[in-house]
Amino acid sequence: MFDLGLLFALYPHTNRGTMNASGPPAIEARGLSKAYGENTVLDGIDITVPSGSVYALLGPNGAGKTTTVKILSTLIGADRGEARIGGCDVFGDADLVRTKIGVTGQFAAVDRLLTGRENLHLMGRLHHLPRTETARRAQDLLERFDLVDAAKRVPETYSGGMRRRLDIAMSLMGDPEVIFLDEPTTGLDPRSRRTMWTIIRELVSEGVTIFLTTQYLEEADELADLIAVLDGGRIIAEGTSEELKRLVPGGHVSLRLSRADQVETAARVLRAGSVDADQLTLQVPGDASVDSLRGLIDTLDRNAIAVDELTVHTPDLDDVFLALTGRPETPKENAR
Amino acid sequence: MSTASYVLTDSMTMLRRQIKHMGRYASLTLMLIGMPVVFLLLFVYVFGGTLGDGLGGVTGGREAYLAYVVPGVLMMAVAASAQGTSIKVAMDMTEGIIDRFKTMSIARVSVLTGHVLASLIQIVLAIAVTLGVAVAIGYRPEANPAEWLGLLGVVVMIGFAITWLVVAAGVTAKSPETASNTPMPLLLLPFLGSAFVPTESMPGAMRWFAEYQPFTPWIEVGRGLLDGTGVDGLDLTLAVSWAVALAALGYTVARLKFNRAE
Numbered sequence: 354m355f356d357l358g359l360l361f362a363l364y365p366h367t368n369r370g371t372m373n374a375s376g377p378p379a380i381e382a383r384g385l386s387k388a389y390g391e392n393t394v395l396d397g398i399d400i401t402v403p404s405g406s407v408y409a410l411l412g413p414n415g416a417g418k419t420t421t422v423k424i425l426s427t428l429i430g431a432d433r434g435e436a437r438i439g440g441c442d443v444f445g446d447a448d449l450v451r452t453k454i455g456v457t458g459q460f461a462a463v464d465r466l467l468t469g470r471e472n473l474h475l476m477g478r479l480h481h482l483p484r485t486e487t488a489r490r491a492q493d494l495l496e497r498f499d500l501v502d503a504a505k506r507v508p509e510t511y512s513g514g515m516r517r518r519l520d521i522a523m524s525l526m527g528d529p530e531v532i533f534l535d536e537p538t539t540g541l542d543p544r545s546r547r548t549m550w551t552i553i554r555e556l557v558s559e560g561v562t563i564f565l566t567t568q569y570l571e572e573a574d575e576l577a578d579l580i581a582v583l584d585g586g587r588i589i590a591e592g593t594s595e596e597l598k599r600l601v602p603g604g605h606v607s608l609r610l611s612r613a614d615q616v617e618t619a620a621r622v623l624r625a626g627s628v629d630a631d632q633l634t635l636q637v638p639g640d641a642s643v644d645s646l647r648g649l650i651d652t653l654d655r656n657a658i659a660v661d662e663l664t665v666h667t668p669d670l671d672d673v674f675l676a677l678t679g680r681p682e683t684p685k686e687n688a689r
Numbered sequence: 690m691s692t693a694s695y696v697l698t699d700s701m702t703m704l705r706r707q708i709k710h711m712g713r714y715a716s717l718t719l720m721l722i723g724m725p726v727v728f729l730l731l732f733v734y735v736f737g738g739t740l741g742d743g744l745g746g747v748t749g750g751r752e753a754y755l756a757y758v759v760p761g762v763l764m765m766a767v768a769a770s771a772q773g774t775s776i777k778v779a780m781d782m783t784e785g786i787i788d789r790f791k792t793m794s795i796a797r798v799s800v801l802t803g804h805v806l807a808s809l810i811q812i813v814l815a816i817a818v819t820l821g822v823a824v825a826i827g828y829r830p831e832a833n834p835a836e837w838l839g840l841l842g843v844v845v846m847i848g849f850a851i852t853w854l855v856v857a858a859g860v861t862a863k864s865p866e867t868a869s870n871t872p873m874p875l876l877l878l879p880f881l882g883s884a885f886v887p888t889e890s891m892p893g894a895m896r897w898f899a900e901y902q903p904f905t906p907w908i909e910v911g912r913g914l915l916d917g918t919g920v921d922g923l924d925l926t927l928a929v930s931w932a933v934a935l936a937a938l939g940y941t942v943a944r945l946k947f948n949r950a951e
């Protein structure tokens with residue numbers, strides 16, 4: 354497990370100064386557009402990521418998150434628009450840009466046939482580091498990412514979380530200024546997800562700029578200074594997580610009653626937001642705090658209202674999408 | 690471009706990567722080295738008795754055929770190794786790590802040159818093993834030291850050409866399965882040349898094809914060097930021309946496809 358304080362002391366991080374406001378933005382894109390045949394994936398997106406901050410690109414499957422990462426990390430070209438990393442032109446000076454970035458793509462980019470340590474050494478040699486420096490950085494990263502025991506094994510024997518960690522460690526061998534993480538926690542179990550968040554926070558505290566994509570509002574909320582919502586090839590909202598949440602209608606409690614004749618009373622005493630008399634369901638605005646739930650249940654008791662089912666709903670990506678686009682993110686049942 | 694100076698360093702790094710892969714794919718490596726040995730034993734012990742008599746020499750029989758067939762089997766060794774390389778390149782292209790390489794400030798071509806260098810090592814190994822087995826069963830080459838050196842040069846030249854060709858096939862292939870089929874003609878061409886029987890024994894059009902396709906001059910140059918009988922000028926010209934042309938074609942296509950693949 355991680356002992357953050359100790360690892361921090363061990364890992365020699367060059368503090369590049371957090372939130373360097375004077376230099377150029379770490380990432381800057383204007384009017385990026387990309388189409389695959391008839392399919393317009395990006396339709397003119399603008400991105401500005403201040404140096405030393407975390408930027409989250411939030412969007413459902415197929416929104417164009419990976420395409421954006423690929424363009425910004427010099428893997429593919431754009432049809433229109435411009436992009437700069439640390440002031441360097443992504444399209445005109447790709448090779449210089451590549452010296453500044455570390456990329457962890459959506460799918461594991463590790464060599465399946467090499468052991469964990471060999472993978473890291475391969476990166477060190479490709480960054481043209483001196484042999485001792487390669488060995489030292491590899492050892493540091495293995496310790497830091499809890500991979501020492503796995504260092505001699507090939508990634509096939511790793512868990513999903515371990516493979517992800519090796520993947521990120523490989524991106525760090527070159528000591529990048531900007532790190533791209535494409536859905537770093539998709540498919541991970543909750544514990545590995547927490548570990549990944551810790552790793553990302555550590556990187557930020559070292560002054561690295563992080564561009565991450567995610568499908569989870571919670572994740573963007575946890576990590577990002579700025580969140581952009583990508584939909585239909587455009588960024589439909591951008592702001593801090595507080596700003597975005599203000600767009601979202603608060604949480605609510607859904608109730609399904611047992612008796613049809615009580616629906617009207619219940620709606621009145623609970624001041625329900627919406628009522629479906631056929632389904633015997635009603636939704637009561639409110640958060641998930643114990644106090645508000647206790648109040649709700651007290652009211653139900655006092656009026657002797659029989660409840661079959663009670664669900665607490667906290668705002669999530671679905672609500673953000675609903676608020677911004679008027680349609681749910683995924684075509685699952687729309688409660689409203 | 691700043692990366693140009695790293696072509697050599699990065700190629701060596703990628704070669705190390707490939708050599709590690711060869712060790713971890715030990716069964717494939719052994720199979721590719723073993724295949725020409727099997728061909729050698731098959732042709733010498735199964736067909737050799739009869740085919741040797743047909744050569745029209747003074748002795749005839751299995752012994753004469755052994756002396757005839759070795760250069761052809763060596764060319765099979767080159768082709769078989771190349772097929773393995775094509776599969777390995779195609780498998781590599783499906784790996785996520787290729788995208789990682791492309792986002793790094795390295796000499797991109799080194800991903801391919803790593804494969805080429807590893808393939809050349811594999812080819813030289815396969816040829817050495819095949820020659821060793823041939824000598825063990827009674828083959829007696831007449832080459833002097835200079836001719837041995839010449840043979841090594843010719844093998845590397847041919848291996849280089851064929852390897853770039855199959856690297857192009859591997860990069861172009863949609864899957865490792867396609868990549869294993871594309872180089873099939875390379876395994877067939879020695880049969881349609883002077884590898885196992887002299888081209889003089891073939892009918893008109895076939896003979897014409899056999900004499901000018903790349904494998905016949907390659908085999909004949911190798912035969913001349915191994916037998917110590919000297920190398921025919923036309924054969925040498927054809928051998929070098931084919932090698933240069935195929936290497937250039939393979940290199941161009943491979944780089945183009947590799948840089949374009951998304």
Ligand SMILES: Nc1ncnc2c1ncn2[C@@H]1O[C@H](COP(=O)(O)OP(=O)(O)O)[C@@H](O)[C@H]1O
Nearest residue numbers: 389394412413414415416417418419420421951
């Ligand atoms: N190489 C490609 N060829 C054709 N279409 C593509 C290609 N890559 C992505 N797309 C399409 O672009 C859209 C966005 O994909 P992607 O950027 O991977 O989305 P996300 O990462 O947000 O899930 C999808 O509709 C996908 O089918």
Ligand SMILES: [Mg+2]
Nearest residue numbers: 418419420459
């Ligand atoms: Mg994606």
